Structure formats: structure tokens, C-alpha cells
Amino acid sequence: xxxxxxxxxxxxxxxxxxxxxxxxxxxxxxxxxxxxxxxxxxxxxxxxxxxxxxxxxxxxxxxxx
Numbered sequence: 001x002x003x004x005x006x007x008x009x010x011x012x013x014x015x016x017x018x019x020x021x022x023x024x025x026x027x028x029x030x031x032x033x034x035x036x037x038x039x040x041x042x043x044x045x046x047x048x049x050x051x052x053x054x055x056x057x058x059x060x061x062x063x064x065x
Contacts, residue, residue: 004052013059036064
């Protein structure tokens with residue numbers, strides 16, 4: 001498994017719209033004009049807990065229609 005980085009995730013999801021991933025304390029969260037803020041959080045301690053494909057799917061689930 002390749003090491004996933006925050007920069008790598010943000011580079012890939014930037015093509016989905018106005019969305020960016022940030023690290024909080026014990027979670028990560030998406031912000032941006034395209035994000036449904038009620039679903040912004042992903043509760044994992046380390047970015048490596050999900051694959052790049054998983055992060056992309058998490059981002060897609062949080063984009064408003």
C-alpha cells in the first residue's frame with residue numbers, strides 16, 4: 001500500500017470542485033463551497049487509515065448536488 005499524504009489527497013480532490021481536506025484533532029474534515037458541512041468530518045486518527053481511493057469516495061459523498 002502506498003503512503004497517502006494530505007497534499008496528495010487535496011491534489012486529487014481539487015478536480016471535484018471547491019473542496020479541501022484538513023486535519024483536526026482525531027479527525028479530518030472537508031471544507032469548501034461544494035461541501036455539505038453537516039457531513040464534513042471523517043473520524044480517523046491518521047490519514048493513512050484510508051486509501052487514496054477511500055478519501056476520494058469520502059470527498060464525493062460530501063459534495064452537495
